[in-house]
Amino acid sequence: MDVSNFLENFIRKESLFKNKSILQSSYNPDEIMHRDEQINNIAKVLAPALRQERPSNLFIYGKTGSGKTLSVHATIKQIQTLAQREGIPIKFIYINCKLKKVADTEYRLVAEITRHFGKSIPPTGLPTDEVYNIFYKALDQEKQTVILVLDEIDQLVKKIGDEVIYNLTRINTELKNAQLCLLGISNDIMFADNLDPRVKSSLSEEELVFPSYNALQIQDILKVRSQDAIKDGILEEGVIPKCAAYAAREHGDARRALELLRVAVELAERKGLVKITTKELDEAEEKIEKDRVLDIITTQPKQFQLVLYSILLLYDQRKQQNIIFTGEIYLLYKELCAKVNLRPLTQRRVSDVIAEFDLLGIINAKVISKGRYGRTREVSVVTNDTLNAKIKSLLEGALQLG
DNA sequence: CGAGATTCATGTGAAGTATACCTTTAGGCTTAA
DNA sequence: AAGCCTAAAGGTATACTTCACATGAATCTCGTA
CATH class of the missing domain: 1.10.8.60 (Helicase, Ruva Protein; domain 3)
Incomplete structure (x- = not known):
């Protein structure tokens, strides 16, 4: 009652x-404040598309929440309405590379792009080359300018390297009708430094920095x-x-x-x-x-959760020197696996799992050398104690631990 | 005392395996003419 | 004969394992001052 x-x-x-x-992150305001200059610049770079010329590839840097995505979207929208009115074939494809299971391998990325052309690509089974072919064909089917926006492109490269981007930048040379323009958005200013020089130069024909x-x-x-x-x-x-x-x-x-x-x-x-x-x-x-x-955490697979749970448990035991090493984690993890009746992953794999949690920002894991005492990851927990307790009870529930 | 050599505990890359899923192909069955 | 369904064959991506080698500073060793 x-x-x-x-x-x-x-x-x-x-x-x-x-x-x-209006306050949700998906909201696109009509007017974007304090970003006029940036929007103008984006528009300048992309404008040639309206004359059926290929715009230069554009690379945008800026910290999170500095209006990059928003500004790009706004510019796109304007160009699109204009293009529609004049009957100019411009197509925008927006892909957020951060989303797991959407764009964390070459195959999945290209598949995702191709799906934007209305093709359906199976989640696995096709050769990657074949997916590329389907993509080419769909792209080159008609005379059009396609602007491919890769948001959080740094995440993508961190995971699967820059070869994909190289392939994408080179596509133009093989296209007869269509033309492709890449627009990369990155939160990480240092990101481009680790790129293959060829990729770097072709990706950032134009560069734009968004100040915070x-x-x-x-x-x-x-x-x-x-x-x-x-x-x-x-x-x-x-x-x-x-x-x-x-x-x-x-x-x-x-x-x-x-x-x-x-x-x-x-x-x-x-x-x-x-x-x-x-x-x-x-x-x-x-x-x-x-x-x-x-x-x-809740969307992680069981094995991952168990690894994290081990880390949190160890962290609790160690209040004072809150540094944990891979070996300890793995030992406890294996024990827990036995308890929950789960086949433990190998240490090799757990090593990668820990690295992934680091990438997600849930823990800090740094590779260090302890000299005579070997080499390991130094893991520490970033979340606060109340949250940890919450996570632990949640995981206990999910994993049916005692 | 200090420069190399050693050592340890894992990091890390490459190659292999299991699984899930794809397309193609070849029968075999049904159906309609 | 054409059409449709099914099963087998042949192929791929992905998550994971196995194997083998790489790392890098604390510690040890040993020649030298």
Whole structure:
């Protein structure tokens, strides 16, 4: 009865949001603030497409939440409407390379691209060459300019190397009708330094750097968006500046600032408050991190979870010197496997698993040499204790541990 | 005392294996003319 | 005879294993001052 009461109230009660979607990361605002120059530059580079000429490949750097993806999308949209009106064949393909199972191998990446042409590619079974062929054909079928946006391209290269990109940049030489333009987006400024020089030079025929927003700019953005997104007068004085300050601390991540605000309002709503204070912001910050980590963890395979569980268990035992080595992890992991009736992976594999968790940012794992005492990964946990406890109980449930 | 040589515990690359899934091909059966 | 379904054959990607070699600083060794 409490539940029905709650739900009843929920309907009656006015939402604190006017339009929540405006604060969600998928939202594309009509106007992007403080990015005019960048958008103009993108437009300049891509404009030749409107004359059926191949635009130079473009490479965009900038920290997370500096508006890269947004600006690209905005530019694309404008070009597209224009192209549509004039009947110019331009096609945009956007792929986020970060998504696991979408673009973490060469095959999967090319398959994913090809699917954007309406072809269906099986998840496995075809030779990679064949997938390339299908891609060529689909691409070259008609006279068109295709602009391929690879977001978080650094993640891709980190995983599978730069050969794919090389292949993609070279495709143009074999195309009769169509032309392909690559637009790479990277969070990692140093990324290009580790590229094969050939790849680097062809990928970044043009380069563009997105500076991070400063606290004031983030405040601007927050103000404008919150005006349309949430009810008037529910933000306590100082909430927006603090929110901006939080985000600016994290290298000016506007996306994070918006998320922070949205989650804070959600929390307030759930608590039945009518004012958002900085307290909600703090809670929101915690919740976001928690959700991010929990989300990653729950979607991992069992074996991975067990490895992580071992790490957390060891971390708890070692409060003082919270450094853990691969060998210990593997030992405990094997023990746990026996308990849960799981065939343990080899140490070789576990080594890779640990490296993957590092890449995901859930743990810190650094390869060190202990001199006479060998070589290992030095693993430490980055999450805080309350979150760890949460993760552990969650994993215990998922793995049916005692 | 200091320069090399040793050593340890794993990192790491390459090649091999199991599994899941794909396409192609060849029968075998059904169906319609 | 044409069409459709099924099963076998032949092929691939992926996750993982096996094998073998690479690492790199603490420690040891041994010649020398």
